[in-house]
Amino acid sequence: MSERRQLINLAYRLLGSLAEAEDVVQETYARWYATSRQQQDAIESPGAWLTRVASRICLDVLGSARARRERYVGEWIPEPLPECTEWISGRPGGATVDPADRVTLDESVSMAFLVVLESMTPAERVAFILHDVFCHSFAEVAEIVGRTPAACRQLASSARRRLRESQGPASPTAQQAGIVRDFKQAWEAKDIDALIGLLDPDATAIADGGGLATTFLRPIEGGEQIARAWVEIADRRPGNMTFLERTVNGQPGLVAQQDGVTVTVFAFEVAGDRIKHIWVVRNPEKLCRWTTS
Numbered sequence: 001m002s003e004r005r006q007l008i009n010l011a012y013r014l015l016g017s018l019a020e021a022e023d024v025v026q027e028t029y030a031r032w033y034a035t036s037r038q039q040q041d042a043i044e045s046p047g048a049w050l051t052r053v054a055s056r057i058c059l060d061v062l063g064s065a066r067a068r069r070e071r072y073v074g075e076w077i078p079e080p081l082p083e084c085t086e087w088i089s090g091r092p093g094g095a096t097v098d099p100a101d102r103v104t105l106d107e108s109v110s111m112a113f114l115v116v117l118e119s120m121t122p123a124e125r126v127a128f129i130l131h132d133v134f135c136h137s138f139a140e141v142a143e144i145v146g147r148t149p150a151a152c153r154q155l156a157s158s159a160r161r162r163l164r165e166s167q168g169p170a171s172p173t174a175q176q177a178g179i180v181r182d183f184k185q186a187w188e189a190k191d192i193d194a195l196i197g198l199l200d201p202d203a204t205a206i207a208d209g210g211g212l213a214t215t216f217l218r219p220i221e222g223g224e225q226i227a228r229a230w231v232e233i234a235d236r237r238p239g240n241m242t243f244l245e246r247t248v249n250g251q252p253g254l255v256a257q258q259d260g261v262t263v264t265v266f267a268f269e270v271a272g273d274r275i276k277h278i279w280v281v282r283n284p285e286k287l288c289r290w291t292t293s
Contacts, residue, residue: 003046003047003050003051004025005104006047006051007024007025007028007050007051007054008021008022008025008103009103009104010051010054010055010058010129010130010134011024011025011054011058012081012103012109013108013109013114013117013129013133014055014058014062014125014126014129015058015061015062015065016078016079016114016117016118017078017079017286018079018081018103018289019079019285020061024054024057024058024061025054027057028050028053028054028057029050031053032046032049032050032053048140051134051136052140052143052144055126055130055144056144058126059122059123059126059144059145062122062125062126063122072210072211073209073210073211073217074207074208074209074210074211074215074217075206075207075208075217075218075219076118076208076210077111077115077206077207077208077279077280077281077286078111078114078115078118079281079286079289080111080248080249080253080265080267080279080281080286080287080290081103081109081248081249081250081289082246082247082248082289082290083246083247106250107170107250108129108133109249109250110249110250110251110269111248111249111251111267111268111269111279112166112167112269112277113163113167114249115277115279116162116163116166116167117129117159119162119166120158120159120162121155123145123147123155124155124156124158124159124162125159126141126144126145127141127145127147127152127155127156127159128155128156128159128160130144131152131156132156132159132160137149138150138152138153138156141156167269168271168272168276169271169272171270171271171272171273173251173252175270175273176251176252176268176270177245177252179198179252179268179270179273179274179275180245180252180253180254180268180270180275181245181252182194182198183195183198183254183268183275184243184245184254186198187230187231187233187234187243188234188243190231190234190235192227192228192231195223195226195227195230195231196223196224196227198274198275199223199224199226199227199274199275200223200271200274200275200276201222201223201224202221202222202223202276203221203222203223203226203274203275203276203277203278204219204220204221204226204276204277204278205219205220205226205229205277205278205279205280206219206220206277206278206279206280207279207280207281207282208279208280208281208282208283208286209282209283210282210283210285210286212282212283212284212285213263213282213283213284214282215280215282216229223274226278238258240258240259241256241257241258241263242256242257243255243256244256244257246265248265248266248267248268249267251267251268252268252270253265253266253267253268254266254268255290262287262290263282263284263287264280264281264282264287265280265281265287265290266278266279266280266281267279267281
């Protein structure tokens with residue numbers, strides 16, 4: 001069980017969904033306990049065995065995920081994660097999460113990073129995460145992916161190239177937090193010129209309601225168009241809704257709470273001194289980890 005946190009961290013990065021990651025880890029342990037004690041004792045490294053099994057299950061899940069996402073209502077955004085100290089279980093009663101179930105929040109779980117991972121093939125994603133994030137050798141990756149070590153090296157290289165092409169140099173966290181704070185203040189003031197000034201001219205905004213919450217179904221492109229849309233949102237804002245600065249996947253973000261319950265999470269990608277991307281998650285099934293105020 002000491003491997004549980006490592007497996008949760010691996011599966012979340014591979015799948016972009018904590019709910020699916022937990023299912024994968026549960027299935028991994030089911031397979032462990034289905035082996036005989038004699039077989040378990042013969043396994044030199046239980047941790048390596050569990051990692052291989054979890055990775056192969058994730059590879060299967062990723063293979064079927066594309067078909068499921070095609071049926072998804074609107075855009076699909078990875079499940080956002082709060083600051084570790086704010087987690088609740090998402091289970092009845094809202095109990096605090098066991099520390100072993102928490103995901104380590106670093107640059108490899110930023111929303112921008114996870115969104116790029118979504119554009120990769122399942123094999124690319126698994127090879128890249130296992131090698132570049134979890135430091136497994138390409139020989140180990142090859143055994144999991146079912147390719148040669150050389151092919152896995154190429155997969156990871158292709159994934160790295162996708163990341164480089166999609167992401168600019170990261171701004172310091174303090175600078176990002178200041179820009180997100182300015183965006184929140186301009187939004188609450190309905191200051192469209194200030195919003196336009198904070199957004200990259202080619203910025204995009206994408207929302208995920210999953211057919212369970214009202215939101216815009218198609219991406220909004222262009223800083224001015226986003227600013228106008230956000231002012232319209234402010235005009236329709238219920239009186240009992242508040243916007244709060246929160247950490248989202250380890251980066252500065254915002255949440256909207258209604259009567260103390262989180263109903264929307266906003267993740268940002270900041271490049272230089274402008275906001276390049278906004279991801280809006282309203283699907284309530286993806287917000288069950290977020291605490292109430």
